[in-house]
Amino acid sequence: MDVFNTNTLINEQTGNLAFKLSSFEDDCQFCSLQRLNYYSLIWVKKGSGTAKIDFTEFDFTADTLFAITPYQPFSLMEKEKIEGVVLHFHPDFFCIHKHQEQVACNGVLFNNIYRPPYFCVDDDIRSNFEMVLEQMRTEVQKAELAQYELLVSYLKIFLIIASRAKAKQQPESLKDAPDEKEPFIIQNLKDLIETHFKTKHSAGEYADLLNISPKALAKITKNHFNKTMTNLISERIIIEAKRELYLTNKSVKEIAFDLGYDDEHYFSRFFKNNADISPKVYRDTVGFARAMA
Incomplete structure (x- = not known):
């Protein structure tokens, strides 16, 4: 090095x-x-x-x-x-x-x-x-x-x-819109994810809210973000989970429930798959537990 x-x-x-x-x-x-x-x-x-x-x-x-x-x-x-x-x-x-x-x-x-x-x-x-x-x-x-x-x-x-x-x-992913309707759909999609990410976790639910087909939504997210709808939803959930783990003393079970997951173990696996670290280890190394130590 x-x-x-x-x-x-x-x-x-x-x-x-x-x-x-x-x-x-x-x-x-x-x-x-x-x-x-x-x-x-x-x-x-x-x-x-x-x-x-x-x-x-x-x-x-x-x-x-x-x-x-x-x-x-x-x-x-x-x-x-x-x-x-x-x-x-x-x-x-x-x-x-x-x-x-x-x-x-x-x-x-x-x-x-x-x-x-x-x-x-x-x-x-x-x-x-x-x-x-x-x-x-x-x-x-x-x-x-x-x-x-x-x-x-x-x-x-x-x-x-x-x-x-x-x-x-301007981010490059938003420059070349395929048609004039897509920028409005993108803004609506971002607003919808921000509003509903704790309760709606599937791409189909957001397609229904936007009144477009899941296939059309998948094409739009690929063109603009180079990501799938599942990626976008998951990333927003992980950001919120990290905030809660960092700033609060809520249990992992409480955080999971607040984010729409009844099963703490399923949520922990979801977090680790997307953040490459378990909620407990994240909290112990950068989160509330470390701050209070």
């Missing part, structure tokens, strides 16, 4: 990585499938390649920033030699859910099943990123009074800049 200028903070109470800022000169640390228990912001400054995130592949070029959530499976394979910067932070270090009103990155950078998990970094954003990252590098090496507070402040600035930039860029 060719990594340099690495600056790392460890949570002394838990032994978990709290904050890490490093540079990379190849794809060695990303070429095998990763499932990390912290957030990752990976800025590819040079080179190109293919990213595999969840079960979708994306081609990328220089000046692409990826935003990866805890336990989201991903890998990067270079075509042209890649170089860049990676910023990791653990939910114990900075909780994006608790600071949503201040930063508004949840649903934009992270946990958005409708947008690709990356955006392009233009000249203006690049200069702002470089300035904030340099301040982070300087501060992480000091170990002085209020280091945590200052690093969190810089992290907030970085996340706000990134969220604003991504919000301005």
